Amino acid sequence: MAFVVAVFLLLVVSPACLFAATPSSHSQDKTPLYLDPNAPLQQRVDDLVGRMTLEEKVSQMQNEAPAIPRLHVPSYDWWNEGLHGMARSGYATVFPQAIGLAATWDTSLIERIGDVVSTEARAKYNEAQREGNHSIFYGLTIWSPNINIDRDPRWGRGQETYGEDPFLTGQIGSAFVRGLQGDNPKYLKTVATAKHFAVHSGPESERHSFDAVISPHDLEDTYLPAFRELVTQAHADSVMCAYNAVDGAPACANTMLLQQKLKHDWGFSGFVVSDCAAISDVSIGHKYAPDLEHAAAVSVKAGTDLSCGKEYAALVGAVQHHLIAESDINAAVRRLFTARFRLGMFDPVAAVPFNQIPFSQNDSPQHGQLSLEAARASMVLLKDEHEALPLHSGLKSIAVIGPNADTLPALEGNYNGVASHPVTPLEALQKQMPGHVRYAQGSPYVDGASLPVPETLLPHGLRGEYFSGTDFKGAPVMTRIDRRIDFDWNGASPAPGVSAKAFAVRWTGMITAPAPGTLDMGFAFAHCSTCEDAETIKVWLDGKQVYDFSHAATHGRRAPTTPFQLVFADTNPHRLRIEYTHQAPHFGAGLTLNWKPPIDVLRQQAVAAADQSDAVLLFLGLSPELEGEEMPIAVTGFRGGDRTSIELPDAQQQLVSAIAATGKPIVIVLMNGSAIALGDSAKKAAAILEAWYPGEAGGTAIAETLFGENNPSGRLPITFYASTAQLPQFDDYSMSGRTYRHFSGEPLYGFGYGLSYTRFGYSAGKLSASTVRAGQPLNVQVEVKNEGDRDGAETVEAYLIPKHTEGAPLRELVGFQKVQLCRGESKTVQMTLTPRELSLVAEDGTRSVQQGEYELYVGGGQPEKSSGVMMRFRVQGHFDLQP
Structure with a gap:
């Protein structure tokens, strides 16, 4: 009880009054210095x-740090997630997945998103304190962004990154950090954590014991630059070290990473946190230490x-x-409390100005509009044969088909x-074409994997009765018709007026099997x-x-x-009836009714829908239920969260072939977190749109793009390999043979x-000098014109092409800008390339600006003969850069 009172006082009474009420045994001062x-x-x-x-002190070095009542230190959990919206703590604005944010190539937009994420973090924190x-998950130390290089599309966590390029990752990541941490001269809005340091990108199944052996060149040239950018330029206050x-x-x-690179070379003064249970891996997984x-x-x-985790509890014995x-x-605890003091x-x-942010700022309509803006900007148009897109207004009906057309995880x-x-x-x-859409699920993601039961099996929906408490007593708080059971209520109330901590739902209605026989069913909970x-x-x-499942509190x-x-x-x-109860101290729940569908029957339904429609929209791709972090998945093409093959799974390829045989025009919309090799399916589609996992407003952004209300401007942050x-x-x-650079x-694509x-055209390319002295910047400008008949945004990309250095990248992104142009409008785009952007890395890992001939290409993509402008210059002399 004394602890509860102490914590309550800490929230509502000034530090001076707190100290007066409970004198410190360390000092006779009325107000201890630390509360001044x-x-x-x-x-x-x-x-x-x-x-x-x-x-x-040791207790404070674990993420679940307990209170120290005698010092007025409240308990605090350092673990909080905010990769693309505040996670696992109830409703929040959900932005496109990180890979989709990278596809915007828009740093100002990303900084605004980071600012919204930190605003919602503060709104939740302030309410939680009251x-x-x-x-956990209601604090201000945000374990994002993930800036690992997505070197291989088989890695399941590539979706959490900003792609395969060090420069793009550094720029997008820095913008997000600036948004998270704010610009107040005294207080951090939140703490950003750059992760996972370093050289971390799978395989997931081996991450607890895997040793990434790399050359000094690849370490400096690929794996470290984004971390350096976030530390030295965006001043990220925290870094998370990796499992491997x-x-x-x-x-x-690893003293080379943490002492030499991070602290000595880059001057990092913030704190370092381990990935969860990574300290145990030091002894158990890597056998680097004999015990904990x-x-x-x-x-x-x-x-x-x-x-x-709790591993650092062993430090008391380690000191003894x-x-x-x-x-x-002492040094470690000082760094941790420096962060807490800087957070106010x-x-x-x-x-502390951020303490005034009200809870109403969380998940606000204005933030929802920004999520829609981000989803629009993340759309990447990969193919548009004979101007199949935008869809013309004369369409009388469309078939919407595919496993990603109507699932929550894919958003x-x-x-x-x-x-x-x-x-x-x-x-x-x-909503876009009321009464003129035919829907069929069409296919599972992959043979043997489950996916949500579609609304076509529940023709009139299910009557959902929502109760507070878990005993179904009394009248329901709310009754509604649910199209399907596919809900995420993690930390959230399932319905207004229903407790998030203890509730029950009864669904009743009718279910219709697609064919006589046995259906394999199951339930999946929301992630927790x-x-x-x-x-x-x-x-x-x-x-x-026919089913009875219970799970005791653990x-x-x-x-x-x-x-x-x-x-x-x-x-x-x-007749179908489902009753679900949930009880937990802090966390909400979420439930999905899954099935393993009969593939042939689903395909026949899809063909029938296509036959009766003017055009077909195929929503294909992957699911975060298949690709992700260390997952218990083992089906063809997928293992442990990673992929063993990047090809579009056979079940989906067969669906494309069956629909193509109808002769109806096909538009493929991909929803996924990593590159997919489409094979012949790409040839069978008139148009292909990459939509990623696009966030809460993703469906709206996709529909707007398909019908031309949004002109797609996204660019791929990763290579789509052919196979x-x-x-x-x-x-x-x-890195040999990996990513566009090698x-x-x-x-x-x-x-x-x-x-x-x-269409955009480039002309009048000009450099500030044809010969630049090593160590000096180089200015470049180019004229960009919208030569088409629609307003649009162009991403201007600048690539450096070394002509003389063995082992250097074939080409390297060194600058980019997003430019909005009305039809017929021209703008002059200017960039300044710093010595670091003009530098190369030697075999021994040293970085320098090297004498020789170079080409600089500026255009709407990688160097091509048909578009953009190519400029040549020479570097004179040699200039070494700091690590």
């Missing part, structure tokens, strides 16, 4: 840390200040056994917030990595109970539901590629 908001920051930090016992909620080892030393105990005490000690001495000095503990956590509430991606008003492509197109919930699911068919991952079967003798409607055969071995971290083959509904 006018005292120098480092003195305040030193004063607070100096009052702590060893056990108290409620005395100090739990680099050149024999685990990343979280040694693993914790070596990690702290290398520079890892905070463990995600002289494995580490208490002074090393020990200052009067009124003194939200992973590491996502909960969308309060998600719009799927089917819903948006039904730290659940303490209890859930039950019961199913009745025609009044007979800490950690939920137990998976068991599959079940529904047997149908006919295709008549049958898996073009890729090196997945676990080979050498790949000499012919891709399906190249990095930086994207079409528009208008």
Whole structure:
């Protein structure tokens, strides 16, 4: 009870009154120095840390840091997610997945998005503080962005990154960090965390023991530049170290990475946090230390200040056994509390401007509009044969077909917030052409994988009755018709007036099988990595109970539901009842009714829909249920969250072939987090639109783009290879043959590629000098004109082409700008290339501007003979750059 009172007082009483009520045993001062908001920051930090016992200091070095009531330190959980919207803490604005944000090539837009994410983080934090909620996912230390280089499209977490290019990743990532951290001279709005440092991009199944052996050249040229940019230019206040080892030393105990590169070379003064349970991997996975005490000690001495997990509890014993000095503990804790002081956590509430952000700012309509703007900007038009797009207004009917036409995960991606008003492509197109849309699911993602039961099996929807409490007593708080069961309520209430912590839902209605026989069914919960919930699911068919599942409250991952079967003798409607209860202290839930559909029957339904329509929209691709972080997936083409093949799965290719045989024009819309090799399917489509996992408003953005209300301006941040055969071995971290910078083959679609509904021309290319002295900047300008009949945005891309250095990239992005042009309008675009952007990396990892001949190409994509302008210049002399 004393602890509760202390925490409550901390929220509503000034620090001076707090101290007066509970004198410190460390000092006889009425107000301790650390609670004086006018005292120098480092003195305040030193004063607070100096009052702590060893056990108290160690307790603060774990993500779930407990309160220290005698020092007025409230409990705090450092683990918070905000990759493309605040995640796992209830409703929030859900932006396109990170790979889609990168496809915008728009740093000003990304900074605005980062600002919104931090605003919603503060809104949630402020409300949580008022409620005395100090739990995980309601804090201000955001473990984003993920700036690992997506070197291989088989990696399941590539969707969380900004693509394959170090320069683009550094620029987009820095903009996001600036938005997250704000520009207040005294206070951080939130803390951004650049992750995973370093050389981390799969395989997921081996990440806890894998050693990435790389050359000094590749380390400096590819894997470190984006981290350096975020640390030295955007001043990210936190870095997360990776699971894997680099050149024999685990990343979280790697002195080369953490001491030499991060702290010495780049001057990083923030804190380093481990990936979750990565300290255990130091001893268990990598065998780098004999036990947890040694693993914790070596990690702290290398520079890892905070463990995600409880491993650092072993530091007390490590100090007692002289494995580490208490002074090393002190230094780490000082860095952690410097961040908390800079966030304003020990200052009067009124003194911190961000404390005034109201909860109404969370998931606001204005933020929803920004999500729609981002989704529009992320659309990449890959093919448009004979101007198949935009769809013409004379269409009388369209068939909407495919596994991604109407699923929630394909909107939200992973590491996502909960969308309060998600719009799927089917819903948006039904609104666009009411009464003229024929829908068929058409195909699973891949044979053997489940996907949500479509509305076609539930012809009139299901009557959902929502109750507060888990006993179904009394009248429901709300009743509505749900088209299907595919919900994400993680940390959120399922309906207005219903408790997020304890609720029940009863769905009743009719289900119609697509053909007589047995249907394999199952349920999937919304993602929850730290659940303490209890859930039950019961199913009745025609009044007979056919399924009964219960999961007792535990800490950690939920137990998976068991599959079940529904047997149908006919295709008549049958009565269906589903009852679901959920109870948890902080987290909401979410439920999806899945099935493994009969592929042939689905394909026949799709062909029938196509036959009766003027045009076909095929929503194909992948799902965050198949590609992602360390997942228990093992079906053809997918393993452990990664892919073993980048080809479009056979089931979807067969669907494309069947629809093509109808002779109806086909538009493919891809929704996915990584590149897909389309094979013959690309040839069978008149147009192809890449939409990624586009966020809460993704369906609307897709429909607007298909019908020409949005002119697509996105560009690929990754290479779409023609086949898996073009890729090196997945676990080979050498960059030879990888990404557009070192790949000499012919891709399906190249990095930086994207079409528009208008045309852009380039002329009047000019350099500030034909010979530039090494170490000096180079200015470039070019005239860009919208030569088409529609307004549009062009992404102007600048590529440096070294002509003389062995091992240098074939071409390298060194600048880009997004330019809005009305039809017929021209603009002069100017860029200044710094010595670092003109530099190359030698075999030994040193970076310098090197004498020789160069070409600079500026256009709407990679160097081509048919568009853009090519300029030549010479560098005179030699100039070494700092690491």
